[in-house]
Amino acid sequence: xxxxxxxxxxxxxxxxxxxxxxxxxxxxxxxxxxxxxxxxxxxxxxxxxxxxxxxxxxxxxxxxxxxxxxxxxxxxxxxxxxxxxxxxxxxxxxxxxxxxxxxxxxxxxxxxxxxxxxxxxxxxxxxxxxxxxxxxxxxxxxxxxxxxxxxxxxxxxxxxxxxxxxxxxxxxxxxxxxxxxxxxxxxxxxxxxxxxxxxxxxxxxxxxxxxxxxxxxxxxxxxxxxxxxxxxxxxxxxxxxxxxxxxxxxxxxxxxxxxxxxxxxxxxxxxxxxxxxxxxxxxxxxxxxxxxxxxxxxxxxxxxxxxxxxxxxxxxxxxxxxxxx
Numbered sequence: 001x002x003x004x005x006x007x008x009x010x011x012x013x014x015x016x017x018x019x020x021x022x023x024x025x026x027x028x029x030x031x032x033x034x035x036x037x038x039x040x041x042x043x044x045x046x047x048x049x050x051x052x053x054x055x056x057x058x059x060x061x062x063x064x065x066x067x068x069x070x071x072x073x074x075x076x077x078x079x080x081x082x083x084x085x086x087x088x089x090x091x092x093x094x095x096x097x098x099x100x101x102x103x104x105x106x107x108x109x110x111x112x113x114x115x116x117x118x119x120x121x122x123x124x125x126x127x128x129x130x131x132x133x134x135x136x137x138x139x140x141x142x143x144x145x146x147x148x149x150x151x152x153x154x155x156x157x158x159x160x161x162x163x164x165x166x167x168x169x170x171x172x173x174x175x176x177x178x179x180x181x182x183x184x185x186x187x188x189x190x191x192x193x194x195x196x197x198x199x200x201x202x203x204x205x206x207x208x209x210x211x212x213x214x215x216x217x218x219x220x221x222x223x224x225x226x227x228x229x230x231x232x233x234x235x236x237x238x239x240x241x242x243x244x245x246x247x248x249x250x251x252x253x254x255x256x257x258x259x260x261x262x263x264x265x266x267x268x269x270x271x272x273x274x275x276x277x278x279x280x281x282x283x284x285x286x287x288x289x290x291x292x293x294x295x296x297x298x299x300x301x302x303x304x305x306x307x308x309x310x311x312x313x314x315x316x317x318x319x320x321x322x323x324x325x
C-alpha cells in the first residue's frame with residue numbers, strides 16, 4: 001500500500017503559523033501591558049471582564065481551528081462595523097483582539113504559492129499603490145493627524161481584503177461570505193425598521209440601530225435610520241449593495257426556504273433603505289432592481305408589467321413624508 005506523503009507546504013505552514021502565533025502573542029502581550037489604552041483595555045478588572053477574556057481566548061482558538069468560522073466572523077464584523085460599536089459601548093475592539101489569529105488562520109488556509117499569486121494580482125497592486133499615494137500625501141497634508149488616520153484606515157482595509165481573498169478559496173466559501181453579508185445586512189435593516197416603529201432592544205439597538213431626528217421637507221423633522229455608521233446616506237449605501245446579492249442568492253438557491261430567505265431579506269433591505277429617507281438611495285434602489293432583473297433574463301414585457309404593479313404598491317405603501325421629500 002502506498003501512503004501519500006504530505007507536501008512540503010502542508011508540513012511547514014502549520015508549524016510556521018504556530019511559531020508566528022507564539023511570537024506574535026508575546027509581542028502583542030508586551031505591547032498591551034506597556035500600552036493598555038492601545039486595545040481600549042482601560043477597564044476595571046471584574047468577574048464580567050474575566051469571563052469576557054475567557055470568551056475572547058476561546059474565540060481566538062476557534063478562529064485558528066475553523067476557517068469557515070473565521071471567514072464568517074471577519075465578514076460579519078466588518079459589515080456590522082462591530083468593532084466601533086463595541087468601542088462606543090466601552091468594550092475592546094473585536095478586530096484588534098482577533099487580528100493576529102485571523103491573519104494566521106488566513107495564511108494557514110492557503111499554501112505559500114497562493115500567497116505569491118495573490119500578491120501578483122493587478123487588484124492587489126492597485127490597492128497597494130493607492131495606499132502608498134495616500135501615505136505620500138500625508139507629507140503635504142494641512143492636517144497631518146486626519147491624513148494619518150485615513151492612511152491607517154486604508155491599511156486596515158487592505159489587510160481585510162487580503163484575508164478575505166485568502167479565506168474565500170472555494171465557491172462554497174464565497175457563498176458562505178455572501179450569505180453572511182446578507183444576514184448581517186438584514187439584521188441591521190430589521191433592527192432599524194423596528195427602531196423606527198418604536199421597538200428598541202436594550203444593548204443592541206443603541207449600537208446597531210441608531211437614528212437621527214433630521215429634516216425631511218419644509219418644517220417637518222422625522223427620524224432617519226443611520227445604523228451603526230451614524231449617517232443615513234452611508235447606511236443606505238451599504239444596504240443597497242446587498243440587494244443584488246440577495247436576489248442572486250435567491251435565484252440560485254436549491255431549497256425553497258433559501259429562496260424565501262433571499263427574497264425576504266431583499267424586502268427588509270428595501271424597507272430600511274426607504275426609511276433612511278435618502279433620495280439618492282431610493283433612486284439607486286430602483287436602478288439596482290431593474291438592472292438585476294434584466295441581468296437575470298427577465299423579459300421587458302414581464303419587467304414592465306411587474307414594474308407597474310410594484311409602482312402602484314410602492315406609491316400606496318410609501319410614507320407620505322418620503323413622497324413629499
